Amino acid sequence: MPTDTALLRQAVQLAHDNRAQGGRPFGAVLARGGEVIATGVNEIVHSHDPSAHAEMQALRAATRALARPSLAGCAIYASGHPCPMCLAALVMAGAERVFYAFDNHDAAPYGLSSEGAYQRLRMPLDPPPLPIARLDTGITPAQLYGDAPWPAAHGA
Amino acid sequence: MPTDTALLRQAVQLAHDNRAQGGRPFGAVLARGGEVIATGVNEIVHSHDPSAHAEMQALRAATRALARPSLAGCAIYASGHPCPMCLAALVMAGAERVFYAFDNHDAAPYGLSSEGAYQRLRMPLDPPPLPIARLDTGITPAQLYGDAPWPAAHGA
Numbered sequence: 001m002p003t004d005t006a007l008l009r010q011a012v013q014l015a016h017d018n019r020a021q022g023g024r025p026f027g028a029v030l031a032r033g034g035e036v037i038a039t040g041v042n043e044i045v046h047s048h049d050p051s052a053h054a055e056m057q058a059l060r061a062a063t064r065a066l067a068r069p070s071l072a073g074c075a076i077y078a079s080g081h082p083c084p085m086c087l088a089a090l091v092m093a094g095a096e097r098v099f100y101a102f103d104n105h106d107a108a109p110y111g112l113s114s115e116g117a118y119q120r121l122r123m124p125l126d127p128p129p130l131p132i133a134r135l136d137t138g139i140t141p142a143q144l145y146g147d148a149p150w151p152a153a154h155g156a
Numbered sequence: 157m158p159t160d161t162a163l164l165r166q167a168v169q170l171a172h173d174n175r176a177q178g179g180r181p182f183g184a185v186l187a188r189g190g191e192v193i194a195t196g197v198n199e200i201v202h203s204h205d206p207s208a209h210a211e212m213q214a215l216r217a218a219t220r221a222l223a224r225p226s227l228a229g230c231a232i233y234a235s236g237h238p239c240p241m242c243l244a245a246l247v248m249a250g251a252e253r254v255f256y257a258f259d260n261h262d263a264a265p266y267g268l269s270s271e272g273a274y275q276r277l278r279m280p281l282d283p284p285p286l287p288i289a290r291l292d293t294g295i296t297p298a299q300l301y302g303d304a305p306w307p308a309a310h311g312a
Contacts, residue, residue, distance in 0.1 A: 049216045050225035050249040051207070060205045069206035069310055085244040092241055092273050092310050093206040117248050121285050129277050153225055154248050 001034035008077040008099050009137045014041050015054070015079035015144055022046070024153060025112070025144050028054035029077040030062040037074065038062035044153045054078060055086035059093060071095040079144065080107055081132075083114035084121050091129045098132040106141040111149035157190035164233040164255050165293045170197050171210070171235035171300055178202070180309060181268070181300050184210035185233040186218040193230065194218035200309045210234060211242035215249060227251040235300065236263055237290075239270035240277050247285045254288040262297040267305035 002010075007029050014027025018041035026042035040057030044050055055078050063069050071093040076082075078100045082090065090098065104113040118125065125132075158166075163185050170183025174197035182198035196213030200206055211234050219225050227249040232238075234256045238246065246254065260269040274281065281288075 044225050048219050048223050048225050050219055050227075051212055051216055051245050056207055060207055063204050063206055067204050069200050069204050071206075083244070083248065085241055085248055088239070088241040088244050088273065088277055088279075089207050091276055092239065092270075094310065114248075117244065120247055121244055121279060123244075123277060123279050154250065 002031075004075075004077070004099050005135050005137060007031055007034075007036070007075075008079075008101055008135050009139070010036075010039075011054075011077040012079045012101050012137050012139050012144060014039055018042060018054075019144070019146070024150065025079070025146075026054040027079045028058040030058045030071070030074055031077065032074045038065055042153075050154050051085065053083060053086050054080075055082050056089060059086075059089055059095075063093070069093065075099065080104075080112065081114070081134075084117050084123050087123075087129065095130060097130060099135050100132070101135065101137045101139065102141050102144070103134060107145070109149070110141070110145040111152065112145060158187075160231075160233070160255050161291050161293060163187055163190070163192070163231075164235075164257055164291050165295070166192075166195075167210075167233040168235045168257050168293050168295050168300060170195055174198060174210075175300070175302070180306065181235070181302075182210040183235045184214040186214045186227070186230055187233065188230045194221055198309075206310045207241065209239060209242050210236075211238050212245060215242075215245055215251075219249070225249065231255065236268065237270070237288075240273050240279050243279075243285065251286060253286060255291050256288070257291065257293045257295065258297050258300070259290060263301065265305070266297070266301040267308065268301060 038061035194217035199208035
């Protein structure tokens with residue numbers, strides 16, 4: 001069975017590959033008992049859909065593959081800390097836990113933080129609404145995000 | 157230009173029609189300056205995708221139609237009060253305001269409230285993160301929701 005760190009590294013690799021193809025540097029893997037059920041990458045650039053975050057794309061693909069609207073028993077591995085929309089979707093779908101590689105502090109210098117959205121929605125993360133943990137993948141934020149700020153993806 | 161109430165009645169009609177086709181009774185209309193840009197209905201039953209709420213489907217369709225990931229200048233008319241996922245998506249995409257017909261108190265007897273999700277996420281609505289107002293459409297909750305509790309749509 002792959003380790004949590006291995007699954008998270010897979011999510012970071014997806015983010016890296018998505019960036020190489022002109023997308024934003026976010027990837028996610030959804031797994032149950034170590035088995036990958038679905039993956040997702042941020043598709044905002046190509047689709048113009050601001051809900052097409054990596055975690056949402058993985059959630060959609062997983063529930064369609066499972067043919068049930070539930071992530072019970074599933075963990076998600078996300079290259080970046082989930083934003084409020086994704087966290088709400090994961091909680092409402094019953095996801096069990098979240099692992100991520102880079103937090104909003106890592107992402108802020110690159111214009112990739114969702115901290116502003118958390119503040120606008122006043123959604124508290126301490127304690128979080130489901131278990132959420134950062135793991136060290138051995139990859140640095142600069143290796144994934146590059147060296148220039150990214151344009152804002154959203155209208156807000 | 158259609159009134160806000162007329163656009164909201166259109167959303168309620170979409171919810172009603174979706175129910176008649178076996179879907180959950182939720183509909184949404186996205187408009188800019190009174191012009192309808194996109195509509196959506198709850199597609200969870202047929203797609204198994206728990207993110208396929210009416211507001212999210214309308215958001216996706218609107219931004220793809222506009223070819224930009226922003227709802228700046230747009231108002232959304234939703235048959236039911238948006239859940240935390242949808243509200244976060246709308247705020248992050250820069251939607252201007254929300255109108256809805258039925259609140260979570262109306263929806264609770266039918267098993268259709270998102271109040272539990274707001275509590276789990278501890279997301280406060282007073283004051284709301286964007287202007288949000290209830291309008292009277294002249295339609296009652298029973299007329300839209302029926303007379304029996306609905307099964308839960310989500311895993312949580």
